[in-house]
Amino acid sequence: MDKILAKKSLTQWLKKLDGYDIYAPFPQDDTWNYDLVTDPAKVSLDYLNTAQAPKKIIFPQREVFLEFARTEDGAPQMTETLPDPAPFIVLGVRPCDAKALTQHDMVFAGEYTDPYYWARRDKSVLVGLGCATPPSPNCFCPTVDGSPHSKQGLDILLTDMGANYYVEALTKKGEKLLGAAKTLFKPPTPKDKQTKEKVVKDAAKKIQRQIKNLAEVPPKLKGMFESELWDQEAMSCLRCGICTYLCPTCHCFDISDEVKNAGAVQGERVRTWDTCQFPDFTMHSSGHNPRSDKASRLRQRIFHKFQYFVENHKTYQCTGCGRCISLCPVGIDIIEVLNKVIDHA
């Protein structure tokens, strides 16, 4: 279903969306971050991209799996704490972040379904905002099989046409949102359609960065496990973990028990984000550590994204958002690393 929505009608539309929690990007310091909307009048989609990917709304930094307590006679009691959120809308999702969520969907389904992830994911409605101009000088989504107006993972795609948005409802959930404020949405004219095609076409040309021949990388990497390239690239790594915390596709997590008091055992088993970039990620209790040095951990990150994930799920575990490049304090650039892999003998 294609419609046109005037930008100045955005607030009115949001006001009509009863029964949904809405998350939108809000300015914070020098950048933007997703937050719950309390006043629809304050929402503006005039932004580049958020520092933290919207994955944190569906796959939170910390969530409780179960609460436990040990009763008097010592029998442990466990209470599952499955989330039951109200349906929620994430507004203004960039296509790279939405595509990343489809990769999370692959990881959390499969042989075992992760009930905590899906309890939230099933209630989510993603309203995407296409990128008429690249939000970052380090964007490279076309190289990794994406595009500034990709529809993957989205329920609605908004294309910025100046005074209006070209609205495409891609799923039933998306159509339902349009139905809540029918009068605000007009059918597109042939001229509208033309303008939209032009915006989409121009947008793809504006992306500055690319990896030369990404298809060469997965087979090339197989032979480069022992290469000195990893030591060289990891030398300046400060071990801050930014690359994995801000990455929209990273999904590694930890499960631990947090005990609340010193008397009878009472507490929570929680899941928290984790990162492969620190030594204790793979450290055995015995002290043995398969990835004890930085080079092997950098190698794991590159291999996981551009070789292992490709073999397991047939897609690169990277959607070209450019956050890791822009925000690494010492400038370790994943595009440069991959170009070096391609150039490697």
Next chain:
Amino acid sequence: MPDHPYMPKLARIVEVKQEVEGARAIKTFRVQFVDDGFTHQCGQCAMLSVLGKGESMISISSSSLEKEYLQFSIMRVGRVTTAIHEMQEGDLLGVRGPYGNQFPIEKWKGKNLIFIGGGIGLAPIWSVLQTARMQQKNYGDLSLFYGSRTSSDMVYKEELQKLKQEMTVQLSIDVEEPGWDDYVGFVPVNILDKKPSPKNAIAITCGPPIMIKFVIKNLEALGFKDDQIFTTVENKMKCGIGKCGRCNIGLHYVCKDGPVYSWAELKNLPQEY
């Protein structure tokens, strides 16, 4: 209890046996499910849960034919295993599983099976050894090579003595000890010494990473092909279902695609374990 992958089922400890004392203590626990539980295949593991301390992935060392209980032999190395070691008969433990793949024991009918274990590494292959022994007529000759640092570090000491009457058992310890009549030296060297034949044979090995490495090397030197050698690997695990991303060797998650590998498969994975 809802049946989803992260919820442990409750199991009662029905028997505790101290196998090894001291700093590297090992205890064997037999558990029975309180309500409904699960059955397993040889080679699979389960996540044992001590509420308040955490979880630990342990191989199920009882045979898949054993329906009365699940057996776990656990070395005390960290927070969770220490808490388990403090538990007694009657205490409740959380168990979830079974996880991982299994030894392809069906394909080994008629073959000679050579079990090679080191230290606590005998536990993960004990399940398949017991199964083979209980169905002896399906298989060829069964033999066991087992070694540890000292004689007091051995697991299943009583069971080993009984096994000696059923199959060839080659025991070894690393350093001389008064009263020790069997081989003195490392397990891989004992193999070169006794020269088991690769003809119609499958070797199944587990132990410290360095022992596995040299056992495989020496088996190849004796003429074993890489699809005749099987092992089970371990890595730090948290979710047990291939989602948390930490136990991978290359594109495989050890908890889900492993832990059982033939050398033919394992040598094609990055040697990072």
Next chain:
Amino acid sequence: MSDNNKLKIGIYELTGCAGDALLILDCEMELLDIFNAVDIQSFLMAKSDNIDGDLDVALVEGSVSTEREIEELKDIRKRSSIVVAFGLCATVGGIQARFSEEEWTQNLKEVYGDTEMTHTKAVHSKPIDAYINVDFYLPGCPVGKDQFLNFFTRVVQGAPPESYPVPVCVTCKYNENDCLLNKGIPCLGPLTADGCGSVCPNHDVPCYGCWGPAEGANLTSEYHLLQEKGFDIEAIKKRMSNYSGSKFQEFFEQFKNKESK
């Protein structure tokens, strides 16, 4: 009023500001629970009936700065099953340990001149692990309330305490802060152990490193990065050595050698 089943705890202060011991008393809501859960045998700041006998856990605050303290420390080690380095001064030596031996000797002369100490002799300030084996380190200047309570809960449960082998950056990212280093502000987050909740970056103040060095910190990289951002070498060295006690001395030694060439 000692219960035989409770863990025997002792809290000791060597040379420091006593801020870490005070932090325990600052846990006002939990104070009764703390004193009920264990048997605190010795805590000079809080009680007058102190027994200095065998202990299960000894928390030692402060650096070793006099000969008498060396003896006291060794005695604590002998009669305690577990010794915890409590606070920055005990873990890395604190601010007083940031000087090399020569600098320290000079400082001592400047401050005290020829005055002789009668009851003991001053020694070059060092963290407590320079003299004894330490079982666990709780860094912080002062230690963090949450971190201390987590540690205490674990000890009472009989489980090894949580370790924090990651830098401040991890918590800083959880708290959704913009990276100050990327803005050209000299933040020592990547070099500093986590546990404080990234309190300073949460308020746009760069990390000063008061939790002491993180394991495996990449000093060379941070040093070069700060230089690239335009900071003066002396200023960088000063900032990096403020809270790192004796632990970064080796790193600075290599500069002395390079500069003298």
